[in-house]
Amino acid sequence: MIVAVDAPSGLDVSTGEAEGAAVAADVTTTLALPKPGHFISPGRELSGTVAVIPIGISVEVIEKFGIKTNLITEEIVSALLPTPKPDGHKGNYGKVYILAGSPGLTGAAALAGMAAARSGSGLVTVGVPQSLNPILEVKLTEVMTAPLPENRKKSTLAVRSLAKYGRI
Numbered sequence: 001m002i003v004a005v006d007a008p009s010g011l012d013v014s015t016g017e018a019e020g021a022a023v024a025a026d027v028t029t030t031l032a033l034p035k036p037g038h039f040i041s042p043g044r045e046l047s048g049t050v051a052v053i054p055i056g057i058s059v060e061v062i063e064k065f066g067i068k069t070n071l072i073t074e075e076i077v078s079a080l081l082p083t084p085k086p087d088g089h090k091g092n093y094g095k096v097y098i099l100a101g102s103p104g105l106t107g108a109a110a111l112a113g114m115a116a117a118r119s120g121s122g123l124v125t126v127g128v129p130q131s132l133n134p135i136l137e138v139k140l141t142e143v144m145t146a147p148l149p150e151n152r153k154k155s156t157l158a159v160r161s162l163a164k165y166g167r168i
Helices: 043-047 059-064 074-080 106-118 130-139 161-165
Strands: 003-005 027-031 049-053 095-099 123-129 144-148
Touching: 095 106, 106 123, 106 130, 123 130, 130 144
Parallel strands: 003 027, 027 049, 095 123, 123 144
Antiparallel strands: none
16 A cells, blocks of 8 residues: 555646656545645546645635635535435425437436435436437436437437427
8 A cells, every 4th residue: 555645756736737746645634625636637546545644734724825615525415415205205305397308429318317316306307309219218216208309310319309299
């Protein structure tokens, strides 16, 4: 295991750049505050897991030097997200309707639907050209699909698709 203190040798912690040879650490223990270069490639990959070691620098000192950079952590994001109710169901957590998909691009439609579901949306529906619906049915298990009228020549959504669901 390679452990770096403050920064892997050869890494510019201001930019994340490495000029010439640089150490690829498994863990970087940085002092006082994380540095931007720990999170900007290639520094992100060279730093490995970053652990911040407090050395007694007060918030007042940090503010005096005008340091305004913030690191968004999993703990910060978790505190901002609502806690699901024990008796909740997908109808309690909003609805997302995605119009997407064309031949050769079903992956984008599937990823958009899965991202919406993973981010906490309750009812997620992906509206796709009718001929592509079987593909999306296989790719998506938690997300619903809606086969829509399509332009037959291109297998893309037709304007008349909007009429099927009214105002979306």
